[in-house]
Amino acid sequence: MTARTLYDKLWDDHLVRQSDDGTALIYIDRQLLHEVTSPQAFAGLREAGRQPRRRAANLAVADHNVPTTDRNAGIVDPVSRLQVQTLDSNCAEFGITEFDMADPRQGVVHVVGPEQGVTQPGMTIVCGDSHTATHGALGALAFGIGTSEVEHVLATQCLVARKMQNLRITLTGPLPEGIASKDMILAVIGLIGTSGGTGYAMEFAGSAVREASIEARMTLCNMAIEGGARAGLVGVDEATVSYMAGRPYVPSGSAFDNAAVAWREMVSDPDAAFDLEFELDVSRLRPQVTWGTSPEMVVSIDDVVPDPENAPDGNRTQDWVRALEYMGLESGTPINQIPLDKVFIGACTNGRIEDLRAAAAVANGRTVASGIKQALVVPGSGLVKRQAESEGLDEVFRNAGFEWREPGCSMCLAMNADRLDPGERCAATSNRNFEGRQGYGGRTHLVSPAMAAAAAITGCFTDPNEL
Amino acid sequence: MDPFIKYSSIVIPVDRSNIDTDAIIPKQFLKSVEKSGFGDNLFDAWRYLDQGEPGEDCSDRPRNEAFVLNQEPYCQGRILLARENFGCGSSREHAVWALRDFGIRTVIAGSFADIFFNNCFKNGVLPIVLPGADIDWLFNRDLSDEPVELEVDLERQALTTDDGRVYRFEIDDFKKNCLLQGLDDIALTLRHENEIQDYETRRAVEAPWLFGDLPSTDRV
Numbered sequence: 001m002t003a004r005t006l007y008d009k010l011w012d013d014h015l016v017r018q019s020d021d022g023t024a025l026i027y028i029d030r031q032l033l034h035e036v037t038s039p040q041a042f043a044g045l046r047e048a049g050r051q052p053r054r055r056a057a058n059l060a061v062a063d064h065n066v067p068t069t070d071r072n073a074g075i076v077d078p079v080s081r082l083q084v085q086t087l088d089s090n091c092a093e094f095g096i097t098e099f100d101m102a103d104p105r106q107g108v109v110h111v112v113g114p115e116q117g118v119t120q121p122g123m124t125i126v127c128g129d130s131h132t133a134t135h136g137a138l139g140a141l142a143f144g145i146g147t148s149e150v151e152h153v154l155a156t157q158c159l160v161a162r163k164m165q166n167l168r169i170t171l172t173g174p175l176p177e178g179i180a181s182k183d184m185i186l187a188v189i190g191l192i193g194t195s196g197g198t199g200y201a202m203e204f205a206g207s208a209v210r211e212a213s214i215e216a217r218m219t220l221c222n223m224a225i226e227g228g229a230r231a232g233l234v235g236v237d238e239a240t241v242s243y244m245a246g247r248p249y250v251p252s253g254s255a256f257d258n259a260a261v262a263w264r265e266m267v268s269d270p271d272a273a274f275d276l277e278f279e280l281d282v283s284r285l286r287p288q289v290t291w292g293t294s295p296e297m298v299v300s301i302d303d304v305v306p307d308p309e310n311a312p313d314g315n316r317t318q319d320w321v322r323a324l325e326y327m328g329l330e331s332g333t334p335i336n337q338i339p340l341d342k343v344f345i346g347a348c349t350n351g352r353i354e355d356l357r358a359a360a361a362v363a364n365g366r367t368v369a370s371g372i373k374q375a376l377v378v379p380g381s382g383l384v385k386r387q388a389e390s391e392g393l394d395e396v397f398r399n400a401g402f403e404w405r406e407p408g409c410s411m412c413l414a415m416n417a418d419r420l421d422p423g424e425r426c427a428a429t430s431n432r433n434f435e436g437r438q439g440y441g442g443r444t445h446l447v448s449p450a451m452a453a454a455a456a457i458t459g460c461f462t463d464p465n466e467l
Numbered sequence: 468m469d470p471f472i473k474y475s476s477i478v479i480p481v482d483r484s485n486i487d488t489d490a491i492i493p494k495q496f497l498k499s500v501e502k503s504g505f506g507d508n509l510f511d512a513w514r515y516l517d518q519g520e521p522g523e524d525c526s527d528r529p530r531n532e533a534f535v536l537n538q539e540p541y542c543q544g545r546i547l548l549a550r551e552n553f554g555c556g557s558s559r560e561h562a563v564w565a566l567r568d569f570g571i572r573t574v575i576a577g578s579f580a581d582i583f584f585n586n587c588f589k590n591g592v593l594p595i596v597l598p599g600a601d602i603d604w605l606f607n608r609d610l611s612d613e614p615v616e617l618e619v620d621l622e623r624q625a626l627t628t629d630d631g632r633v634y635r636f637e638i639d640d641f642k643k644n645c646l647l648q649g650l651d652d653i654a655l656t657l658r659h660e661n662e663i664q665d666y667e668t669r670r671a672v673e674a675p676w677l678f679g680d681l682p683s684t685d686r687v
Binding site for chain 1: 482483484485487489490493494495497498499500501502512518521522550551552555556557558559560563578579580581582585586589590639640641652653655656657659662663666667670674675676677678679
């Protein structure tokens with residue numbers, strides 16, 4: 001039998017029907033739903049008189065619009081409130097399980113899925129959200145879809161798709177002390193560009209990935225989409241199988257053992273051919289910081305803001321000039337001398353317990369700089385919050401001057417009340433530095449959790465190892 | 468979905484690469500639970516000089532006259548032209564709904580992000596990829612004193628300029644037919660109900676854990 005990649009195997013396992021024209025019908029094992037991209041899908045079902053084909057394959061959670069302050073006060077913004085209520089009523093009407101705002105398991109959908117074991121190796125998983133790529137860290141084929149496709153999956157449990165190509169990113173280590181998987185993925189995007197992975201499933205491999213924790217792998221896969229790839233993937237190993245054990249929606253006993261046998265097959269065969277490959281030696285990687293309005297505009301902490309004349313081509317020069325203007329930066333400014341207004345630690349990229357531990361280790365015994373107007377820590381889920389509190393991390397953050405919040409997407413995209421004001425500059429552990437992403441006129445720099453914490457302490461971008 | 472019919476229009480040149488869906492329709496408008504009403508907020512942060520809010524009447528808002536969508540004759544355009552990686556970032560289908568609401572049924576770019584590209588077809592919008600040199604020519608001509616008018620003919624897979632240049636474009640047959648006939652994807656898939664059923668039956672034996680009932684509203 002021909003050697004196959006992990007993506008090939010996942011594709012083959014879920015192929016319902018292959019058409020002569022190259023399109024295929026693939027089966028979807030799980031759909032995750034949130035309030036922003038589902039209302040029109042449910043409305044479509046209702047208009048057509050259709051029902052979900054397999055209610056049990058869906059899980060819903062409100063995350064984008066939820067307040068991160070006192071939940072008992074409800075949602076103040078009436079438009080946000082209506083959207084969350086619409087999810088509640090749609091789930092009730094169509095019989096879909098929902099972790100509502102008051103549920104301790106509520107959180108960012110991409111943190112909740114793996115945490116609950118709703119995400120499992122070998123599955124196909126979709127969500128109306130581009131960061132669905134995150135779940136690929138567990139050896140699942142997971143990708144974001146639009147609302148029409150959300151409706152399509154609800155109605156048919158399938159998607160019409162064309163097979164993607166195979167891309168492998170090999171990261172060789174060891175990763176230096178204090179450098180995070182966030183630094184690795186930012187460096188990868190800097191290398192391949194934001195459309196380098198378009199049309200591909202992006203598998204991460206190599207010693208630095210094997211040595212990375214499952215949560216760190218989720219950070220890598222989360223931002224595959226920022227490199228253009230809808231799906232990020234990491235092959236299953238013993239760390240994956242251990243991670244799955246004991247999670248609420250994972251089978252137990254002999255059923256677990258049977259599943260684990262199948263899960264261990266979820267790796268690329270040694271001889272499998274990839275259509276495109278990149279390799280990056282991360283053994284000397286330095287902390288990464290984005291300077292512009294696209295995740296590919298990234299440099300290391302030791303660099304200066306680049307000169308648009310050095311952009312790869314003429315069209316890019318224009319983009320770089322525009323980005324510098326939007327960001328309010330001058331070429332040649334050392335990255336570690338850029339003063340910040342706000343810090344955001346959280347999001348589906350870096351809102352898990354290991355991220356909070358890394359940030360807390362830096363914040364411990366220190367104080368947020370006086371120039372920082374706000375430093376937010378937003379756990380990825382209620383259970384992450386509970387775990388962090390049991391370790392005393394909330395106290396570490398509060399004592400240092402950070403705000404400790406309720407779980408949600410929060411200031412990653414500012415659909416709730418957490419946002420930047422025009423012109424404000426933020427060190428963020430999220431995934432997108434687009435214009436206005438964290439608030440109208442706001443300026444976002446993407447960094448790791450440790451760097452975000454270090455930046456809060458000094459008021460500028462700072463190598464956490466040098467604190 | 469309305470069938471895609473051959474039409475001609477002025478081309479709106481937005482000379483940037485990596486135009487993300489946050490720029491096409493900013494997050495505050497995603498709070499809507501409707502599929503329409505996004506046209507006035509297409510490229511909101513570039514098009515207006517203030518911060519827009521959902522439900523706001525846009526007619527009195529200060530416009531950014533430097534942005535093409537506010538300039539004659541481009542504001543009459545029903546075809547959008549951009550550079551590489553158009554529609555990157557968030558999966559929000561609202562980006563396509565905003566383009567369609569504005570009247571744009573065709574986007575021409577050097578390349579598209581995957582999710583946006585798929586979303587177009589679900590809404591009767593045609594994304595066309597052209598080589599860099601052709602994109603350059605179109606920008607040059609469109610930004611000259613004589614903006615280009617294009618005819619989009621999906622049936623023939625051809626773009627024809629007002630001076631007779633013809634650009635052929637590729638599209639997969641399935642998507643082309645869906646657009647031309649305005650077909651409902653879900654109904655098409657449901658024709659294969661038996662195959663879906665067979666797959667589920669077979670898979671439930673091979674991998675029974677995938678079919679365990681997920682729902683439980685019990686709290687931990």
